Amino acid sequence: MSKVLARIREIGIFHRKNVLIKTAVSVVIISLLASGIVFATYSDDVNKSLADNLIRLHVVANSDSEEDQALKRDVRDIILEYMKDKLKDSKDIEQTKYIINESMPEIEKLAVQEIQRQGKDYKVEVMLGSYPFPTKLYGDIALPAGYYEALRVVIGKGEGANWWCVLFPPLCFVDATHGTVPESVKEELKNVLTEEEYSMVISADADDDIPVKIKFKIVEFFQDSRIKVSGLFDRIIRSIL
Incomplete structure (x- = not known):
């Protein structure tokens, strides 16, 4: 009889431990899911705000041949000179959107003239x-991956490597090759973004500002994942059609 009672107690203890383990695992999973939702929402909010306040320029080459890549750079330079x-x-x-919309026929004309x-x-x-x-670095300014409003210029088949910059605020028109962006441009950026x-x-690249780096990485990770998933769906749809 005592053996039976001991066995029952063992079973009861095992059951309680099993319940506790399952409960703990469930709590961890739920916490991770909740955190993931919070981080994803934060990432989307930041990306939307950046996208609502920036306009980028995106020039896509016909192919990756040396000739087509050189042509892309020449077309880019002409567009930058005109838009500057x-x-x-x-x-x-x-106002920048209005000017860009009004300028698109002339941009196309200038690009075609250079190509010809x-x-x-x-x-x-x-x-x-x-x-x-x-994700893109402009000197000491970094923009996380994501969807941004852009003036997009596609040359020929548009199958080559692309080039991009920021038209507003005007990061396209400054020399960021020396690792810094002028304070005047940073002030413009500061005026259109939250603190x-x-x-x-x-x-984002400052080693001594870990919280900022973490926030940047959160946005970068979720937006990059979103882009990859969207690209996968596009390829699947194109293969079906």
Whole structure:
């Protein structure tokens, strides 16, 4: 009888331990899911705010051949020279969008003229829309991966490596090759972003600011994952069609 009672107690203890383990695992899973939702929401909010306050330029080459890549850079330079003059007095994103929309026919014309001057007959597509971008450094400013509004110029088949910068605020028109962006441009960036967002993009590479680096990595991870999943779905749909 005592053996039976002892066995019952063992079973009861095992059952309670099993319940406790399952409960603990469930709590951990739920906590991780909740944290993931919070981080994903935070990432989307930051990306949306950045996308609502920045306009990028995206030039896509016909192919990765040396000739086509050189042509892309020449077209880029012509567009930058033209837009630098057009946007020199623009002070807000809505005015910049208006100027870009008004300028698209001329941008296409200038791009086609340069392409034809170099003996090519590639078509050119000029669009203003929302497009995926990887993480990008501009001197000491870093923008996390995500979807951003951009003036997109596609040369020919658009199958080559692309080039991008920021039209508003005007990071396209400064020399960031020496590792810094002028204070005047940073001030413009500061005026269109929240304090947290500005701190994130200006300090993402600062080793002594761990909280900012973590926030940047959260946005980068979730937005990069979103871009990859979206790209996978696009490929699946194209293969079906």
